[in-house]
Amino acid sequence: MAIVTISHQLGAGGPEIGMAVAERLGFRYVDQDMIVQAARRYGVVEERLTQLDETKPSLFERFDAETRLYLTVLQTALYDVAEGDHAVIMGRGGQYLLRGIAHALRTLVIAPFDLRVKRVIKKMAEQMGEAVDARAAADIIRRTDAEKAGRMRYLYDVDWTDQGLYDLVLNAEKLSIEAAVEVILGLVRRPEMATTEESRRQVANRALASRVRAALAADPETRKYRINVEVDRGVVALEGTAALDKAIEVARGVPGVVEVKGQILEVPPIPPFVA
Secondary structure: OOEEEEEEOOOOOHHHHHHHHHHHHOOEEEOOHHHHHHHHHHOOOHHHHHHHHHOOOOOOHHHOHHHHHHHHHHHHHHHHHHHOOOEEEEOOOHHHHOOOOOOEEEEEEEOOHHHHHHHHHHHHHHHHOOOOOHHHHHHHHHHHHHHHHHHHHHHHOOOOOOHHHOOEEEEOOOOOHHHHHHHHHHHHOOHHHOOOHHHHHHHHHHHHHHHHHHHHHHOOOHHHOOOEEEEEOOEEEEEEOOOHHHHHHHHHOOOOOOEEEEEEOOOOOOOOOOO
């Protein structure tokens, strides 16, 4: 039927809306469990995966091959879910990774800052059993907003609050959770949101390409190099400046790959210094 992605400001009510949408549609609700399953499937450490899922890499980590592997696994995990359709996916770059997919409804839930503070105070009091002052709640919100902004800027060079990344923006100031859910349900059930063969193929192409990137990032030899990966109907096209023979070998071992083509990219010579 469709995929719903929900990005949300802390305190705006995104998880509550997401869970209600999933329940009403009979969809899978995907949040932290995606991390657990990805760690098992790709043989990586769950705690490290969770850390990179929530924060942007440090300056040192940005040049680390292992960090690139973990970030690739996170993206691949989202595509794994999307390929199965019928899911509500909370955050994790879905608004960017599923851009251009006809049956993906990319949703952003926002609310005024003061309202978010009140809701965070209430939720933390319920969870911790003690009062949290407004200053502490406001600091938590600002820090969370900054982490999300930094992570999306680093990974995809986008502003995660840019409304152009979304098909639907909901301001939770006046909308109740039920009202927000009804809006989403109304759009998901529209004929324009139906899964087509073309949109399903687009997701399958991106999913397989991401699995190939994950395999290349995990291999001791190919992980050292930047290798471009494109996929169309199981045919993988690789472009790189080095280790291309090994990359082709690795790609052929990824389930779903039908054929692999490789092309060496020539590095232009450095022009001579002219005084």
